[in-house]
Amino acid sequence: MTMSRLKSFPGGLHPNDSKLATAGLPIEDCPLPPELIVPFSQHIGAPAESCVHVGQTVLKGEVIGTAKGFVSVPVHAPTSGEVIAVEPRPHQSGRLLPAVVIRPNGRETWAPGLCCAVPQELTPVELRERIWQAGLVGLGGATFPVHVKLSPPDDMPIDTLIINGVECEPFLTADHRLMLEAPQRILAGIRILRRILRVQRVYVGIEANKPDAIALLTPLFAKHGIEVVPLAVKYPQGAEKQLILACTGREVPTGGLPMVTGCVVQNVATTAAIADAILDGRPLIERICTVAGPGIATPKNLRIRVGTPLQHLVEVCGGLTCEPERILMGGPMMGAAQLSLAAPATRGTSGLLIFGPGQLPVRPEGPCIRCARCVGACPSRLLPTTISAYSRLDRYDDAEKYGAMDCIECGCCSYACPAGIPLVQGLRQAKGAILEKRRRG
Amino acid sequence: MLAAIICLGLIGLASAITLGFAARRFAVEVDPREQAILDVLPGVNCGACGFAGCSGFAREIAESSDITTSCPPGGATVMEKVANIMGLAPIVSDPQVAVVLCQGDNDHAKAKYRYLGINDCRAAQKLADGPKLCPGGCIGLGTCARICPFNAIEMTPAGLAVINRARCTGCGKCVASCPRRTIRLTPLDASIHVLCNSSDKGGVVRKYCSIGCIGCLICHKTTPEAYVVENNLARVVYDHHLEALPAVSKCPTHCIRDFATGYPQGSALAPATVPLHSGKAA
């Protein structure tokens, strides 16, 4: 399996993997914190609406927030306990947003009425309905509601399912451990997805830096006609458009949805969660999260409950080694910097990374020297320096002409820039302004 | 000699005939008033009127005969001339200037996080609602100063935007550019303002800013007609701005400023550039 034979995509970078600290650590269960803060906004789409009140006792898996509209999912209690508050609390966006605060009673009593099912006895429509009810969202970090992705319009026929086991972000090893420890759940999830989408062809993309996962899953999945595709180690191989290109050779057209190529992509963790939801009737209340970084004493892969405050995760991992300068939720390329450890982990928290003073270099911004490193690194084949320059001059029409809306905000350009120009921020500004203009008509 | 005259004369005649035909064939209707209006406009092309530059404004006025939209940089003098050209009665309105309702620079207000990004207030505002603990205060990265077509906004060394009242024409571009709506348009002759934009309760404000309004109501109690306090924030009632002077010295956090005495701390603008207070104390 030489590097030159592995499938890949144009552009991209090779940041240091940094996965050695946790790649060999089995998943540990994270003990319950004294308080769980469950926000109503944990997914793309409208936040859920509260259906509980202070003082109420809730059971594990009970619905505490109802979905609002089609692109929305319900929110569930991660454990049984008492609702001690329904109020704005620190959120990963840096704002104070409405959340349900639950004090666990330790009994872990499941809510009644969660029914197991046999997928073969349910229609695709019924399966989608249950997935929606279980609050399933993309666990790769995007948190896009799964039932929406599984409802392609009639004019976009789907013929390929791609399972994303790439995990290209440095430091994160959650998906890797899941593939090693729960391959049967992933397989069950794939079979359910096959039934819903009515597809035969299934690829599982895994980066070549996880040879043990590839070796384990290839024979297991081959028996079911599922092909494991080893991919060249390059960031951002795990991005949807790049994954589709590498596995199938199909390119998503500019301004188009990935569905147009006839492919649906789901993360491995999401796939396993689908199996939990359909086979055991369990809603999405926990996930695997990698807690790592030089600021953490004992890095671990934890199975965490949704709503666990970041402070608790740090304590479970042996505490801090220094005063944190950067707290990242997610990976170091696309993760969101946090104001403090008070915010809770949610359905989309694939990782918590702590960096101390001087451990993440801060470069002062200099002028663009036209080196074109960003152009070479961009996986969407854009000109980040030009679009960002137009954006900072408020010339959003020109930014749009140069393809700003095709940017996937992967961070390759900012990483590659030797002048330290915040290119992704400029691109994001442009995208926001263009969308605002389209909305105003 | 004669040959020269005939030669040039013939060339001239030929050209004239050709152009005469062309003029008829390619005739374009042009309103002479449009050109006249364009001549009296300042020609800055700032877009404050809402149209594409001065020529766009001129065309719009000539076509619609509607002079309710004014040209802020040109002011009353220009609009009067425009009205005369169109044969309409001029509309009289008070001149306005923009004011930054904040004095919370880095020496007075606390930060929420260390911002390492594009030097643009709108970009910084997108990250956790801005790098200041105060939700309404001036972020101080200078977006308004760069957008001002008249170079009327100064950024103090401690990161506060201050508007030069002598240079401001009230065009309103800074107002639109501020992501926190800290800048407002106010009447030019009103020189007293409450320079705070935070609706948080007094105790909360004190934690993050030493010069913000705490909603203590002292100004309102001193002169009820001149000050109104809503949502923990005081503001001057500009119809009664002449009676607002006594409360300025009574404010415990000194957030009320009389621009007649000078600009906020840190500003290099000399008070002499400020139009004199009309002198009528309450």
Place this chain on the structure above:
Amino acid sequence: MADLLLILVSAIFVNNFVLSRFLGICPFLGVSKKVETALGMGMAVTFVMTVATVVTWYIQTFVLVPYGLEYLQTIAFILVIAALVQLVEMVVQKTSPALYQSLGIFLPLITTNCAVLGLAVLNIQKDYSFLEGVIFAIGAAGGFTLAMVLFAGLRERLELSPVPKPFRGTAIALITAGLLSLAFMGFAGLVKG
């Protein structure tokens, strides 16, 4: 045939009217902020140059020379050029109001554009035949358009660059024009003479 090709190549590259002869600098700097306007101006100038060459050649050969009125050359040529520019103005205003707006004052200024008069006079000086004259005009206009469009492209990129404050605007444009001129000097020696 080879001579005509030589004249064409020479007029476009080797002795470019703007970058080697330094004629027509006014619209070169004034209209080159955007590529679309530069192209529009180039087409207007092409039309004026070509028709002006034809008309002035006829006037020179059949009116001025036979009657010994060579001293009227400048006035007669300017008369013709002015009339042509006026014609072009009317046509552009009617057919493309947007281009008319963006060209602004520079459209009537083609009259005083030394490149147009220079072309007409050079034609006579070099003693070109009618066909040679027309080819020379097309080459000159083509070179003019090429220089303007190239320069407009460069200026569009310059807008995105962090130019030091003292150099912003016309200063950096002139420096760039000089560098572009230097670049075109590379064509010297392509054609002998």
